[in-house]
Amino acid sequence: MCHAFLTDTNFYQLLFQIDESIAEEVGARGCKCGGVLHSARYPRKPRGIRSALDSNYGSRLSFCCSQDGCRRRHTPASVRFLGRKVYLGVIVVLLTALNHGLSEARRRRLIEELDVPLQTLWRWRRCWRAVAGQFIPPIDADTLPGALLERLSGSSLSERLVQLLVLICPVTTSSSSLRVSGNPQNM
Numbered sequence: 447m448c449h450a451f452l453t454d455t456n457f458y459q460l461l462f463q464i465d466e467s468i469a470e471e472v473g474a475r476g477c478k479c480g481g482v483l484h485s486a487r488y489p490r491k492p493r494g495i496r497s498a499l500d501s502n503y504g505s506r507l508s509f510c511c512s513q514d515g516c517r518r519r520h521t522p523a524s525v526r527f528l529g530r531k532v533y534l535g536v537i538v539v540l541l542t543a544l545n546h547g548l549s550e551a552r553r554r555r556l557i558e559e560l561d562v563p564l565q566t567l568w569r570w571r572r573c574w575r576a577v578a579g580q581f582i583p584p585i586d587a588d589t590l591p592g593a594l595l596e597r598l599s600g601s602s603l604s605e606r607l608v609q610l611l612v613l614i615c616p617v618t619t620s621s622s623s624l625r626v627s628g629n630p631q632n633m
């Protein structure tokens with residue numbers, strides 16, 4: 447099956463490295479008040495495919511302003527975690543993509559195995575729509591995000607998934623203004 451990479455440790459390490467570099471930028475900017483940012487990770491218990499995950503997935507990278515009286519939270523965008531949800535972005539993207547390629551019975555089995563509620567999948571359809579709106583020609587909303595994955599330029603499914611996760615990661619946090627620009631040939 448096409449989700450064999452879900453058990454590929456390198457894939458998760460790559461996602462972690464992307465998160466680390468985004469966090470590095472946020473940390474270097476510092477706080478609006480002029481304070482220095484200290485690491486203050488959020489503990490997370492990602493659900494699904496536990497065996498493939500190492501200890502890096504036990505927390506979401508985040509910072510706290512060290513200035514007394516401010517102590518503002520700064521949580522960088524993440525390609526691994528969607529919002530406050532513990533579900534890994536990759537699983538939600540994949541399951542939603544598989545909506546169109548899997549029989550209903552197999553899809554339900556996969557969702558059960560990975561323990562992701564349907565409501566979560568539906569919530570994330572809104573995000574595909576936002577990302578799809580940036581493409582020319584526009585992508586038919588009924589074919590999201592499968593069509594979105596096809597439009598990206600990576601040679602393998604895992605490469606395209608990484609690109610898609612990077613595209614949607616600005617919506618995973620409210621305190622980040624990060625914007626990722628895509629390949630002009632594909633946008």
Ligand SMILES: [Zn+2]
Pocket residue numbers: 477478479480481511512513516517518
């Ligand atoms: Zn501050």
